[in-house]
Amino acid sequence: MKRLTGSGGTESVHGALSDPKADNGANSPTLTQEAYERLEEMIITLELAPGEAVSEAILSKRLGIGTTPIREALHRLARQYLVQIIPRRGVVITSVDVRLQFEVLEARRELDRLVSRGAAQRASPAERQVLAKLIVATEAAMQANDIKEFLRTDAELNEWLAKAARNSVASDISAMLHAVSRRFWFYHLSDDQQFTRTAMLHLAIVKAIASGDTAAAAAASDQLIDYLVEFANATLPGA
Numbered sequence: 001m002k003r004l005t006g007s008g009g010t011e012s013v014h015g016a017l018s019d020p021k022a023d024n025g026a027n028s029p030t031l032t033q034e035a036y037e038r039l040e041e042m043i044i045t046l047e048l049a050p051g052e053a054v055s056e057a058i059l060s061k062r063l064g065i066g067t068t069p070i071r072e073a074l075h076r077l078a079r080q081y082l083v084q085i086i087p088r089r090g091v092v093i094t095s096v097d098v099r100l101q102f103e104v105l106e107a108r109r110e111l112d113r114l115v116s117r118g119a120a121q122r123a124s125p126a127e128r129q130v131l132a133k134l135i136v137a138t139e140a141a142m143q144a145n146d147i148k149e150f151l152r153t154d155a156e157l158n159e160w161l162a163k164a165a166r167n168s169v170a171s172d173i174s175a176m177l178h179a180v181s182r183r184f185w186f187y188h189l190s191d192d193q194q195f196t197r198t199a200m201l202h203l204a205i206v207k208a209i210a211s212g213d214t215a216a217a218a219a220a221s222d223q224l225i226d227y228l229v230e231f232a233n234a235t236l237p238g239a
Contacts, residue, residue: 030069031065031066031069032069032072032073034065034069035065035069035070035072035073036072036073036076036077037155038063038065039059039063039070039073039074039077040077040080040155040179041148041152041155043077043082043083043093043179043183044082044151044179044183044186045148045151045186046183046186046187048093049093050093050094050095050096050187051092051093051095052092052093053090053091053092053093054090054091054092054093055090055091056070056071056074056091059074074091077179079176080176080177080179080180081094081100081180082094082180082183096183096184096188098184098232098235098236100180100184101180101181101184101232102229102232104177104180104181104184105181105225105228105229105232107173107177108174108177108178108181108225108228109221109222111170111173112174112221112224112225113218113221113222114167114170115162115165115167115170115171115174115221116161116165116205116208116209116217116218116220117214117218118164118165118166118167118170119161119162119164119165119209119217120208120209120212120214120216120217121212121214122164122165122166123164123209123210123212124164127160127163127164128210128212130160131157131160131161131164131206131209131210132210134153134157134206135203135206135210137149138150138153138154138157138199138202138203138206139203141199142195142196142199142200142203145192145195147186147189147195150195150199151182154202155178155182157202157206158174158175158178159175161206161209162174162175164209181228184232185198185228185231188231188234188235194231197227198224198227198228198231201220201224201227202224204216204220204223204224205217205221205224208220
């Protein structure tokens with residue numbers, strides 16, 4: 001059921017929002033950030049398949065970005081368990097590992113709760129307005145059954161929540177884990193009901209944060225992790 005539409009609709013939704021990573025009003029991401037975001041999406045959506053061998057030169061040509069930003073992006077992706085850099089041999093896309101997913105979810109439970117509670121408490125009025133727009137974008141992706149757009153919006157939501165939480169340490173570690181978790185979910189996603197349930201649980205978190213309800217935000221975060229654990233358990237042999 002995986003419906004991967006093109007990126008044409010992305011700019012109309014996301015381009016209207018300022019970049020949470022932007023400094024001094026500059027909204028254009030650096031080439032390294034652009035390389036990272038594009039490669040991350042390619043890995044998560046399996047355009048770069050688990051076990052596939054790639055090189056900086058091949059990726060540079062494919063994305064039209066220089067090898068230095070590609071190299072820096074790959075090192076970041078390696079820290080996120082998405083690629084393995086083998087000296088003098090190249091880069092391999094890592095396998096999808098259920099054992100790693102359980103470890104990731106165990107860590108995410110504590111970190112996501114902390115980030116969700118912090119964002120609900122500390123988000124500025126402007127940040128809450130952006131979250132409200134992203135809620136609308138998430139609902140639109142869900143109604144269109146557009147999984148790729150949902151993943152893009154989810155990644156952007158995570159960036160805004162990390163900024164609103166005002167805890168860079170927790171946010172950086174949480175962001176590292178989210179990419180692994182998103183790929184596992186996408187890899188094993190098998191029906192519309194799973195997609196809808198996941199999207200609704202994400203929306204519950206963001207709506208609680210946007211309203212400033214710290215207790216509801218923490219509870220909604222736990223409910224999402226509960227479901228993702230259930231989802232991972234269902235992928236085990238004999239489940």
